[in-house]
Amino acid sequence: MALLEVRELSVRFGGVVALDRVSFDVDAGQVVALIGPNGAGKTTLFNVITRVYRPSGGTVLVSGRSVQTIRSHHVIRHGLARTFQNVALFRSMTVLDNVLVGDHTQTRSGWLQASVPLPGAVAAESASRKRALEMIDFVGLGAHAERPVATLPFGFQKRVELARALVSKPRLLLLDEPAGGISHEEVDAMARLLRRVHTDLDVTMLLVEHHMAFVMGICDRVVVLDFGKKIAEGSPAEVQRNPAVIEAYLGAA
């Protein structure tokens, strides 16, 4: 059984078909890229998987369980964490606090325990901080833990978001354009970082990306969407040779 199974998934917004019977699997241990021209439905697919949108048809199974049966804030408890296309950080908070929110599901202390601070809540808090700081170190922002995220450059903000997703110990990480909007050197650094996420933290990844060299460098398999339909799937080399993919990107020859 694959970690993530997308089955005949369709999403319609009014008359617009954003996704049209798309199917593919992500097996545990893989790094899969989802590519396609703008408007192909990549982010829509992410939003269905994380329960932001409802599908019009088809299902998404996480370890065999339909995400439709999972409440949106419980998706992360089933091992699915994500980042956002244009970075959705909690802008008034520090790097550490942002990552601590990512650790929300790893602790349980409620409002009463936290207000009085009971010993259990204090212990959970310090364990939580330790995990968050380790993850901030892992993404290379150890020196910036106490800074407000809004003061950080965009490339750093992307790493904060990555740390926030990783601290929840996901099995599957959904990355929406991890290399989007950052400089050339930062793209290389991000590729190295994601390779370490895959090998050191043993996280399966599904990523949306436009940067082809980036995709070819870190992915095992590529799924290509165009106008909501899957037009190709295979290894990076296969996909690059596929005439349908070339046509979708460059237009008919």
Added chain:
Amino acid sequence: MNRIRTAPPRYWLVALTLVFFLGFPTVISSFLASEWTQALILAIAIMGLNILVGYSGQLSLGHGAFMALGAYVSAILAHRYKMDYLVTVPIAAVFTGGVGFLFGIPALRLSPLYLALATFALAVVTPSLIKRPAGLTGGVQGILVLQPDPPDFAREAFAFVTGTAMTSDQWIYYITLLLAVVLFWLAWNLVRHRPGRAMRAIRDGEVAAAASGVNVAGYKTLAFGISAFYGGTAGSLFALSTGFISPDTFPVSLSIQLLVGAVVGGLASIPGPLLGAIFAFFLPIGSNQWVPSQTWLPDQITSTVKNAGPAVSYGVVLILIMMFAPNGIVGLLRSGYVILNRRLRGASDPKTGQMPPDPQTV
């Protein structure tokens, strides 16, 4: 010992503030003490509003209604059922908190502007709602609340310090101070731990908060409940300190005053509600007493200014604060502290200094 020496400056500020509030009533009149009691009560209510508006990002223009509820629960229990007033305070607080929690559930469905309108409507109808069950609430007649005499230990301690007898007003001041300290401490713990972070995350972005596992609906209603709990406590104490409540004790302007205090003090901060309450309570009083004394002004102008004076000077100060302290008094003090720190030490503050170069670790 070393811990005391290395404590951050804010702990010193807290200690100084505590000493100030503990000692203050021993040097001022009993009447002034009761005014400060009301400022502290306002601070408790504003802290509740701050948790709702500042931390969880839901706007309420009707928090005076929760104060009214708390006040009437206490007054009715004490007056009709002859309960000890101090026992009724926690009952009123918990009851109001429960009502606030329930109010928070339909509030989830409202967009921010409509939530503001709905809470405003609540504030508008509150006086009329109180008048209806006249048998229970005393209608327009209101309810008299007996103020407790200070117990012996407090009386003796106060006499030992000041040499004068402690009045009820002074005793109520100390009860209020104790509750304010406890409630501020609870709020401080709440906001810097997991639940407070979840609330701030919701305020900054609901989708990302939910993706991080935060139960958005749950924490929003929780914020309403906690906020109303604070409002109920404040209302209950308010009835005690004034000794009399009627529907007119809780006009719409009270809700507005609370919001003004929360914003002026500084949203999403712990000292903000205290500073905001002192501002919101004393500025209208101060501007009421402000009378132009220049004799060269024509009488007509003097009388016009006299009539318009309080509202105008209140408005002017509010506008000035909005212009020069967009993050409230606390924001102003913080940035002042940062500037002072940089001037004095010459060191760059970790929050405002130069960006260090990119990390080379990956």
